């Protein structure tokens with residue numbers, strides 16, 4: 001893990017917003033991802049629980065949601081959000097997931113992918129913990145070009161963090177063993193969707 005990223009996000013935890021947009025906007029971004037009642041969902045790089053309520057409303061009370069983040073202060077600062085939505089915080093690095101193999105139906109990663117030091121390892125770990133046929137959704141609320149321009153202006157370790165284009169990320173996921181389902185980006189949106197091979201035919 002990047003210890004510097006952990007320190008960076010820990011230092012920002014108090015001022016980091018839990019919510020950035022109306023709930024309906026987040027709900028809309030989850031459209032087409034097919035989260036079902038009772039699904040087990042991993043929120044990767046969950047921060048202070050921006051997705052917690054939206055995920056809960058999709059998987060219902062029978063679902064399980066784990067909010068994973070390497071910055072313990074981000075998770076602690078989001079405790080109210082997590083408790084309200086019945087979400088389990090887990091402090092852990094994305095490249096070494098302390099989770100059982102083939103235990104999750106879905107993994108979502110909002111606003112976090114460019115911060116991973118070892119994205120290939122993260123992909124392999126996601127392949128390991130997802131059930132056959134399990135889905136992965138990588139989201140940003142702007143294009144890679146917009147995000148990279150923004151990061152370059154920031155002080156600290158994230159200034160060098162770059163998001164590859166949605167097309168490139170889809171290709172990298174396919175190279176790692178995922179089935180690539182969709183990639184699109186434009187102003188105010190970036191979406192890459194993939195699936196672990198196998199599972200029941202739908």
Ligand SMILES: C[S@@+](CC[C@H](N)C(=O)[O-])C[C@H]1O[C@@H](n2cnc3c(N)ncnc32)[C@H](O)[C@@H]1O
Pocket residue numbers: 001002005006009010017044045046047048049050068069070071074092093094095109110111112115116117
């Ligand atoms: C830009 S924030 C996004 C947080 C949240 N998803 C949101 O949209 O508000 C990125 C988050 O990813 C976490 N993070 C960065 N690198 C990580 C890693 N290697 N493993 C787990 N979490 C990581 C950071 O601690 C931070 O909380």
